[in-house]
Amino acid sequence: MREIGPTLVGYARARGVDDPEDLMQDVFLAAASRLESFTGDWKAFRSWVFSIAYRQVINRYRAPDRPGALPAMLLDGARSPEDQVVGGVIASEALQALEVLTPVERDVVLLRVVAGLETDEVASTVGKRRGNVRVIQTRALAKLREELVRRGYGSHPDDGMTA
Amino acid sequence: MTPRRPDPIDAWAAHLRAETIPALSADHVARIASAAARAVGVGSGAAAVGVVAVAAATHTVAKVVAATVLATTLAGGAAAATGSLPDAVQSWIADVVDHVGIHLPRPEVELPIDLPLPTLPGLDLPGVTIPGVTVPGITVPDVTIPNVTIPDVTVPGVTVPDTTLPDVTIPNVTIPTLPGNDSP
Numbered sequence: 590m591r592e593i594g595p596t597l598v599g600y601a602r603a604r605g606v607d608d609p610e611d612l613m614q615d616v617f618l619a620a621a622s623r624l625e626s627f628t629g630d631w632k633a634f635r636s637w638v639f640s641i642a643y644r645q646v647i648n649r650y651r652a653p654d655r656p657g658a659l660p661a662m663l664l665d666g667a668r669s670p671e672d673q674v675v676g677g678v679i680a681s682e683a684l685q686a687l688e689v690l691t692p693v694e695r696d697v698v699l700l701r702v703v704a705g706l707e708t709d710e711v712a713s714t715v716g717k718r719r720g721n722v723r724v725i726q727t728r729a730l731a732k733l734r735e736e737l738v739r740r741g742y743g744s745h746p747d748d749g750m751t752a
Numbered sequence: 753m754t755p756r757r758p759d760p761i762d763a764w765a766a767h768l769r770a771e772t773i774p775a776l777s778a779d780h781v782a783r784i785a786s787a788a789a790r791a792v793g794v795g796s797g798a799a800a801v802g803v804v805a806v807a808a809a810t811h812t813v814a815k816v817v818a819a820t821v822l823a824t825t826l827a828g829g830a831a832a833a834t835g836s837l838p839d840a841v842q843s844w845i846a847d848v849v850d851h852v853g854i855h856l857p858r859p860e861v862e863l864p865i866d867l868p869l870p871t872l873p874g875l876d877l878p879g880v881t882i883p884g885v886t887v888p889g890i891t892v893p894d895v896t897i898p899n900v901t902i903p904d905v906t907v908p909g910v911t912v913p914d915t916t917l918p919d920v921t922i923p924n925v926t927i928p929t930l931p932g933n934d935s936p
Binding site for chain 2: 592594595596598599600602603609610613614617621624631634681682683684686702703730733734737738742
């Protein structure tokens, strides 16, 4: 849990959860209460914990007035820039780049990049086949790369970059 | 030959990780995990901790907690587990833990059956701390189970109906006069 905790918070924060540590507590509690039903190795355990986090994130953004497509900090356009600075909620360029992705693409990318899960772990976490996750990941990275280049993050896709 | 330019994804990923993954201390995470475990251990009483109680109130959790409390804390657990408690208490404990899926030995029933005690004494079980377990990659924190008090249990009275004995005829008894006891 000590190793998973920070990446859980990171995933929740990148996913736009208002209180990432609160989500971590909920995930730990859910994991503790179901621990006896879990069998598997470390990788399976990590996937299992993140699948709990994934479902909790989905549930938190299921309300009709919360589209769930964007992190909350990106949706908070009604606040003044001063308020946003004071509240520390200005989305960084790194987070803003996620705007080009669909929710499922964002989850796949964040679980890979922030949580550090492998493709099969991501597949297990989001409940999709590994091949499907690979397709989503490839498409998402291409879109992200395009967006990052547009924002001046780095080179053009044709320059031989690897995913 | 033009040198290969870095993938913007790499730089972006590094920035994103640095920005979102907090520098949480291991102790801080462990405290949160421990609090979650305690909330689970409290069971339905976890309402005080708000939303976390929802998950804690599952049947599975109640089963684990009840089993742990009864089988682990009662006289160190060993007495009930080995059937060395007094019969009435052992039966009662076995009945209770049966409901949560733990089967303890029961005392043998002998005939004739003695009437049970009218009142079974209550139990005041002390709290216990189950030490955490650490295996590579997984740390289960200490779990503290609070005191459990079981009130006295009173068995309803048993009424034995009137018993009619068959007629008994007692023959006349003649007591002989003993020498020296004649009336004056």
